[in-house]
Amino acid sequence: MPSPSSEAVHRSAKRDIVVDRVHKVFGAGESATTALDGISFQIEDGEFISLIGPSGCGKTTLLYMIAGFHTPSAGEVLVSGQPVTSPGADRGMMFQEYCLFPWLTVQGNVEFGLRIKGIAKSERHEIANSHIRRVGLDGFQNRYPHQLSGGMKQRCALARCFANDANILLLDEPLGAVDAMTREELQDEIQDIWWDDDNRRRKTVVNVTHSIDESVYLSDRIIVMSPRPGRVREIIEIPFERPRRPELRFEPEYQRFVAYVHDLLKSFKGH
Ligand SMILES: Nc1ncnc2c1ncn2[C@@H]1O[C@H](COP(=O)(O)OP(=O)(O)OP(=O)(O)O)[C@@H](O)[C@H]1O
Ligand SMILES: [Mg+2]
Known part of the structure; x- marks a missing residue:
């Protein structure tokens, strides 16, 4: 063969x-x-x-x-x-090193691509929150990457990747x-x-x-x-x-x- x-x-x-x-x-x-x-x-x-x-x-x-x-x-x-x-x-990419933006919160990171696409604030909030929930980060929306554990950063990066659809x-x-x-x-x-x-x-x-x-x-x-x-x-x-x-x-x-x-x-x- x-x-x-x-x-x-x-x-x-x-x-x-x-x-x-x-x-x-x-x-x-x-x-x-x-x-x-x-x-x-x-x-x-x-x-x-x-x-x-x-x-x-x-x-x-x-x-x-x-x-x-x-x-x-x-x-x-x-x-x-x-x-x-x-x-x-x-093509949506989730990087091995997560690559979160350190100056943005969990919410800001997950919404980032949606904001670039010009999606209105309330809609992007809703989309981002549903993905934040899916990865188990509900309640951590306002944390910055340096306040998260490695696994939480990874979940945030995954939510950001999913949110862009x-x-x-x-x-x-x-x-x-x-x-x-x-x-x-x-x-x-x-x-x-x-x-x-x-x-x-x-x-x-x-x-x-x-x-x-x-x-x-x-x-x-x-x-x-x-x-x-x-x-x-x-x-x-x-x-x-x-x-x-x-x-x-x-x-x-x-x-x-x-x-x-x-x-x-x-x-x-x-x-
Ligand atoms: N930008 C680069 N410049 C030089 N060498 C590189 C570069 N990127 C990757 N390499 C080399 O290419 C090879 C493959 O690297 P790659 O990161 O693709 O491996 P990987 O299979 O993803 O490994 P891991 O499971 O450890 O993440 C390695 O020998 C690495 O050193
Ligand atoms: Mg690799």
């Missing part, structure tokens, strides 16, 4: 995101670092994808390219059939800093944002995570990347019915997938 990275890529507007033989080299000469080495995959409109792989394998770099913050050294990234040349309102959500370890129970609650919130009340997929999500459980619980497919220089090692389809229910975690078939991804990641150690 040819490796996924060598597959010819079929261009189609229905494919929301196409990553086509992408290489990324940072720096030049002796200090050059190859972060990504020929990555190809396609994401359908409405899919939930997780990217998982060892630290430094290029997950953030790849997400930045889909977002339009980095350009590939070779190859191409297409969103809705068009080459990505810059960031756009169709972009079609494509690019999430870089969105739940890395929250405690285990909050993490499970927020995974269900992320699923709810993605999966609307009529059981339709509303958004395309690319979720970078170090949590194997999270990747199996939330994803339609998991893209497993090998250690730097990043390549696609395997793409795993997760077949469980939607919406995923918390009890799923206790089922043997679910645990079989968790063990499979675990063993794959473990196989990288020592290479």
